[in-house]
Amino acid sequence: MSLEDALKIKELVKKHTEWFRDSLPMIASENLISPMAQEFLISDLHNRYAEGLPGKRYYQGNIYVDQIEELTTELAKKLFKVDYADVRPISGTNANQAVLFALTKPGDVITGPPLQGGAHISSAKFGAVGMRGVHKIEYPFDVEEMNIDVDMSAKLIKIVKPKVALFGMSVFLFPAPLKELQDAFQEAGTTVWYDGAHVLGLIAGGQFQDPLREGAHVMTGSTHKTLPGPQRGMILANPPGDEEKRDKFWKKIQRGVFPGVISNHHLHHMAALAITLAEHIEFGKQYAEQVVKNAQTLAQELYELGFKVLGEKNGFTKSHTVLVDVVAQGGGRKVAEDLEKANIICNYNLLPYDDPKKPRNPSGIRLGVQELTRLGMKENEMKYVAELIKRVAVDGDIEGVKKDVKELKEEFNTIHYCFNEGVEAYKFLELVK
Ligand SMILES: Cc1ncc(COP(=O)(O)O)c(C=O)c1O
Structure with missing residues (x-):
């Protein structure tokens, strides 16, 4: 690869990092590694x-x-x-x-x-x-x-x-x-x-x-x-x-x-x-408790805003994940793509009653709160996040929400529940000059 190509990759990684810094990452399988790890x-x-x-x-x-x-x-x-x-x-x-x-x-x-x-x-x-x-x-x-x-x-x-x-x-x-x-x-x-x-x-x-x-x-x-x-x-x-x-x-x-x-x-x-395990021995209980509280708050708030949140009978969730049927809002694919345009990153997801042979436009979206929790967000922020999701999926206010997401993230840009609390997340290390 030529130096030019290498610099192109550097630029793309930088853009990616900045995008995530300005976004709400809500893919349920992701998280932020601690600065020490x-x-x-x-x-x-x-x-x-x-x-x-x-x-x-x-x-x-x-x-x-x-x-x-x-x-x-x-x-x-x-x-x-x-x-x-x-x-x-x-x-x-x-x-x-x-x-x-x-x-x-x-x-x-x-x-x-x-x-x-x-x-x-x-x-x-x-x-x-x-x-x-x-x-x-x-x-x-x-x-x-x-x-x-x-x-x-x-x-x-x-x-x-x-x-x-x-x-x-x-x-x-x-x-x-x-x-x-x-x-x-x-x-x-x-x-x-x-x-x-x-x-x-x-x-x-x-x-x-x-x-x-x-x-x-x-x-x-x-x-x-x-x-x-x-x-x-x-x-x-x-x-x-x-x-x-x-x-x-x-x-x-x-x-x-x-x-x-x-x-x-x-x-x-x-x-x-090893560092992650040592940190989890110290902070894991506190972190996991907040994750579950945040997921339950987000689910409840989405439900109150009119979304069809699955698992209602059992209090929506006991984990970090919230599952929403968004057929009424245009389907999983459309909603997930609109949310991405507004810097809210989640994924479209099959629901139990969907045809497993058609995974490309299923009825649901899956939301995870573990990374937002790691950034220090609590119940109040979850209520606000639910409102942002509604403004995109129901009102179509993509540009307005994108601006508000960026503003919210300026307040929540450090990593919590780890040895070096308060270190900036989504850092880009300029090792390639
Ligand atoms: C239940 C389950 N098992 C295994 C995996 C695979 O994990 P990995 O992505 O670390 O290979 C996943 C990933 O999301 C998962 O949800």
Whole structure:
């Protein structure tokens, strides 16, 4: 690439950063990494390789990397109060692949949530599950509860006796009914896998269900959604049985990670993750509490402004996510695109009653409040954000809202719930002159 091209990229990244500085980022799977964690992303660790586990590497040069990995693993165990943690997966999908490699073989049958009910693409026929040659049977979904149907899912698990029962979604409004399905798990003798990608930070902050104490044997997750860290993944487990059985289960999972689905595991991100975990031990509860309060306030306010907010029966949401049916406002695609023009960034989303084969213009939008919370916004700001959304989706006031969003962001431009509170967010480092 010529220098001219490099400078073009610099300009684009700068524009992107400035745009997000002046926007309300409300994609439910994103967040702001803390200033201290961010520093490690440009450390020398980025240039290095480590394969295997500490003390059993295939490369020299890992004396300090081993210590970093051991400490990161210990921090993960401490935060999630578990005996087994693997911090090497480089994304949530990668963690899911590792678990699939460890626990299933081609031809196996698993059960999991339906796509239009909010399941992640990695559990779809055309995602990691299907590509492993595993067949997923979907739990029936209850739209009023905005959750899988407990009785029908219990029946399904007992009849199918799946190798693995998978839970967890990308639109995760309410906890999965793990406790309620205990008998079915026992009768089917199934392994219970919880994909906590979206809610990992809420679980760690004690504000969502605690899956590994409610019957899940293994939990995967992304470390950059409600857990506000580097883009990475992790696996945590509470395997069944005596110590020998537990260790055997865990070894299988770790072999799924390496050599199963990763080689080097992006060491700069691992060091950054250690900082995120340490910060979450200190600030996670306070942060997660505010996230849930903010989501509930936003949902209630949108509802009062006339929007069809899903999950009404159960108080709209118990997580960071709000799901809105915007058919009356022109459909998910139109509303999401108009909001983007007004600097409110969210995504259009399938709703449980949409046709999963037509994901391009679904009925809903998905809103996440975790990044706005990280910027220090509370209930009052959520009420204002609901009003801004209404002004775009109902009144069509795109230009007016864009101006007001920018003004609001000038007051909320530092990162909270971390060691270096008050450091400016959306900084652009001018390293290329
Ligand atoms: C439920 C669920 N699992 C897995 C993933 C994948 O995570 P990643 O983007 O870290 O690969 C996502 C991403 O949004 C998700 O929602």
